[in-house]
Amino acid sequence: MENGTMNDNKSMNKSCLLHILSEGEEEMRRLSLNLNEPQKAAAMQVQKKFSRAIDIVNSMEVTGMQQMPVSGSPGQSGSGSPRSEGSERSLKKRKGTVKRTIKVQCTVPNSGPLDAASAPDDGYSWRKYGQKKILNATHPRSYYRCTFQKTQNCQALKQVQRSDEDPTIFDVTYQGEHVCAQHAAQTSLTQSLGHQHIIPTQNESDKQFMLDFTNPNPSFLIETHESGHDEQGTIISPSFSISSNPNVFSPSSTSFGGAFSSGFGSSGASDSNYFSAFPNEFGGDFAGVSNFHGSDFELNDVMPCSGTNDFSIEQPTYPFNSPHAFK
């Protein structure tokens, strides 16, 4: 928690991030060579966004990298102890529970009444089992578990919290793995739509994936937490969006097990902007469910330049301009 150390880490993480982004850009460039026209164009778009992300990271102060742009710190303006602490805590609260978690952060467009029920609908059936007022947050946090927890021993959990500052933003945290029947159905649906969902495993580590769909540009952040004991890490990828072609970038059989999709509540069937792209580094480890699901996913695979598990990179969500609204 010392500042000097943190800055060192951030500096290192910045270069790690640049490394990842560069590889992502390069990978996209290579990929685009093998695609046909419409897909190629979209791939080029993604490549450009990698470039832009690299530029932004380059121009970023190390100390500034800690800030989260959109959401994440409801009512914590100035308190200086935003989400990272909260999420870490929330996930460690109970011992012996889920080891890998998925965290999804969603921004929904301003459409109709927004309440807990407006929280992102990921296509799974959830049953609310609690609601709690959170310190420094105007809106309470809702706790959900899979409807089939009892019947099918499905351990998936979900937390939904609305941001104070921007009521259109929901912080959704997924935890645990769907093993219920709907998961299979969801997976095929996911594939056909180009969604993804995460399949966390119940291992010794604790990992989170945070996605951020920002209006009007769906974008995502990926955040992993490894909390075996005292270790923790955070990687937040640059966010980017794929404007109108959901098929461009769907890694086959993407499956992000905890479950999410971009179908937001009643906003219902949107046909675009289902997002399934990952930067290169993540592509190998995240997008392929089989890898991710297994034990071979390690933070160090993603961050090869990181020698320790105690790191933290955070980076703003870049509002890539997309003409396509997310609903």
Add this chain to the structure above:
DNA sequence: GCAATTTGACCTCG
């Protein structure tokens, strides 16, 4: 009547 939600109490952790 059953299932889902609400809500206050209780538990766990830092």
Add this chain to the structure above:
DNA sequence: CGAGGTCAAATTGC
């Protein structure tokens, strides 16, 4: 001891 997470009885809705 306080904050967050979960439980379970009561309530509500279909």
